Amino acid sequence: MLSLREFDDRRLSPYTGWTRDHWAALADHLLLSARRYASGSHARISFPGPPGGYGADVDGLEGFARTFLAAGFRVAGESGRDPLGLMEWYAQGLATGTDPRSPERWVRLDEHGQAKVEAASLALVLHLTRPWLWDRLDPIVREQVVDYLAPAIGSDYPPINWIWFQIMVEQFLASVGGPFERKDIEEGLAFTDGFARENGWYADGAERAYDHYAGWALQFYPLMWSEMAAGDPAADSRRPLYLERLERYLHDAVHLVGADGSPLVQGRSLTYRFAAATQFWTGARAGLATPGPGLLRRAASGIARHFAERGAPDEDGVLTLGWHGAWPPIAQSYSGPGSPYWAAKGFFGLSLPADHPVWTAVEEPLPVEFDDYHRVVRAPGWLVSGTRADGVVRVVNHGTDHSHPGTHLTDSPLYARLGYSTVTSPVLAGEHAADPFDQSVVLLDDDGRPSHRTGFETLLLDRLPSGTMIGASRWQAHWVTPESDAGGDHGYGRPGTVRLGPWIELISAVRGPWEVRLIRLLEPGLLRVGGWPLPATGPDAADRTLHSQVIAGAGLDLRGMVPAEDSSPLAPWTLIPWCATSGPARPDTWYDAAVFLGGQEPGRPPVVSWSDPVVARVTWPDAADDLLDTSAALSGPRPPRQ
Known part of the structure; x- marks a missing residue:
């Protein structure tokens, strides 16, 4: 060097x-x-x-x-x-x-x-x-x-x-x-x-x-x-x-x-x-x-x-x-x-x-x-969190996919993931590059194939009085078989034969190294939540200077860590934490998961409780308290059921 x-x-x-x-x-x-x-x-x-x-x-x-x-x-x-x-x-x-x-x-x-x-x-x-x-x-x-x-x-x-x-x-x-x-x-x-x-x-x-x-x-x-x-x-x-x-x-x-x-x-x-x-x-x-x-x-x-x-x-x-x-x-x-x-x-x-x-x-x-910060960057639809203790910058993405609202392309790992950072890379090679796993909220079809989100609608980008950032988006889950002659890979999503599935609504609340995801389906489906892709030296050897976790809420009763070899330029392996439902998720029911990326052990995670079916209370590790009104976050007409 x-x-x-x-x-x-x-x-x-x-x-x-x-x-x-x-x-x-x-x-x-x-x-x-x-x-x-x-x-x-x-x-x-x-x-x-x-x-x-x-x-x-x-x-x-x-x-x-x-x-x-x-x-x-x-x-x-x-x-x-x-x-x-x-x-x-x-x-x-x-x-x-x-x-x-x-x-x-x-x-x-x-x-x-x-x-x-x-x-x-x-x-x-x-x-x-x-x-x-x-x-x-x-x-x-x-x-x-x-x-x-x-x-x-x-x-x-x-x-x-x-x-x-x-x-x-x-x-x-x-x-x-x-x-x-x-x-x-x-x-x-x-x-x-x-x-x-x-x-x-x-x-x-x-x-x-x-x-x-x-x-x-x-x-x-x-x-x-x-x-x-x-x-x-x-x-x-x-x-x-x-x-x-x-x-x-x-x-x-x-x-x-x-x-x-x-x-x-x-x-x-x-x-x-x-x-x-x-x-x-x-x-x-x-x-x-x-x-x-x-x-x-x-x-x-x-x-x-x-x-x-x-x-x-x-x-x-x-x-x-x-x-x-x-x-x-x-x-x-x-x-x-x-x-x-x-x-x-x-x-x-x-x-x-x-x-x-x-x-x-x-x-x-x-x-x-200089300090921790929470910054809403509206043009790309990013909620940006920087933490001084570990020097990490994270982006939670509710606005960028290299496409237009309503399209049904494959997700590009470079644009359509739910999060990007300065210490992780999206999975860019191997099966999980084409089929989203890291930093994703997907539905799994009968063959276990994950859905895509490109073409989502951005619904909200804001900051709460506490300083917590909040973003929301909605998309129709879809599965794509890419066209073989769709042109060269320029790094963004590809067209193909599309099969449409249920609509997914997602709200992100971001504070420091944590993101709380609130997820609702309009129809039943097998739901999976993927976290930050952690660089690693082996399939079970994470970089101890960096930590990635997904803490599952009620109903997300499956969880694990998937290793992916030679899938990013940062390390020989990438470890992806995840949680999922063991059966079809109930429609019109909110599921929650806390997603962490940081240079220290995560410690106590955020606690999510529901005072009524549409209002979540999030108590953060620093004792801040936020009430998230999901009906306000997802204002506007709901898409029709299939």
Whole structure:
């Protein structure tokens, strides 16, 4: 594992020890290691491993374009000082990759859609390093680059974060006197306005798609575009709104980083790892007053240190497909050996000079290091609980499934589970990835197959006077046989042949490390409740620094712990606690279970009692008392019985 401890400065960075020197050393290590895998002309960087789903040509382009990000940030922040000769090295690759006659040429934007993604990275770095790279390129090479990027004009882009790739490329073309279509930029900007949600958040398209793309793409590109287009009235008028959204979003984002530096293990493209730091550097570059620069650096450096000290990069200096070390199942169908290098976006802070406040301010503690908190994050429908004693951040999910209300897809383990945290991973491989077990409330059919919840209705997200958070959702249990030709696995739910079952209503009350789940069925069914997936070294060897339990209430008379081997990137095994009914659950009857995740033994659990059939009293371990009126939580018309 890479050790950078010789650069530690505990005066400036009392929480991580990390400074700009750490970031620079890590970037240089990755960049120099990558050169071993470059083609003779540097145009393609093909990292070890089997080809990705899009083929070796795309893999080589990704290797170049994504490491180019780190190189560009490195040189821009040094105002052109370049002792490693990065600009000269990448200039040679640019010249060859854009030469249509070269056998090492890059796949073009009109040949493969993935080239549209990589083109945006090329455009961004060429903008940031213009005096030291673009302005020094041979005129013929500049012509080649323009010709290579030009197919972005008028082209179709998927209606998600990809819209920004077209905007970035055409804005760069405009800045260097190349061809562009202002209509593309204007329509793209108007379209991305539709991604905006409450409190500064963005969804990745029209669906309830909330993940790390919210920060490393949807917050990042608007500010970079407004820099590239500075002086244009359209950019100057939009920038204040982009800044306002970013500031409000970052107040939530800093609450989603664990004390150990782990970002939330949720959403697709997790193999990009410390790209999750990009959002914090974006706030620093934008000069936001809050969160302050010391907190922004603490969050970003904590994320990078988390991975660097746990096997990323590996002993050869390579970022493999994985989370800490290599774990190939984390890949989506679009992932190849060069894909993890989008982590280079996390080096965006290096584009800021050493005297910038984000590098000179003393680190401030993360929210989870400062105090316990309960935070309702309305856009993604998350109830966020952080506990200072163990540094764990948990999310109880009543709003995200990468779909729309009323759909009947399979549950994606990356989006549709009931909970995510900074110390657990959803089960991503093996039978329980496709058939929900961890962090679930399901019905079991006659064959023992669990139901899915994607397409649920969000009914409530609130905070009680005591500080306890409460959320509620409702969905029709359904079983799906996925279509064999449903397309590549992009990390979210899949369509197929659907069989509908009873409706399920769920209320979550969250306080500290505990969640109390109140569950009601509208028709009889075998009910099972799954808890937090616990990383473990063996099938009966849990990590004693972390504890996961499900405490069953009346009627949930079966319970146990299911081991799953090689099912997540965190440990060789995952242990899933559960409880269930031994026979069909009674309709219109509330069942309750207490679900725990924490760094200490759980001790006394919450106590649930029912003063009448629809009002539950929850007495918490800290002696707080809450009355939960289920009829108020589930207000609105009930779905019809089948």
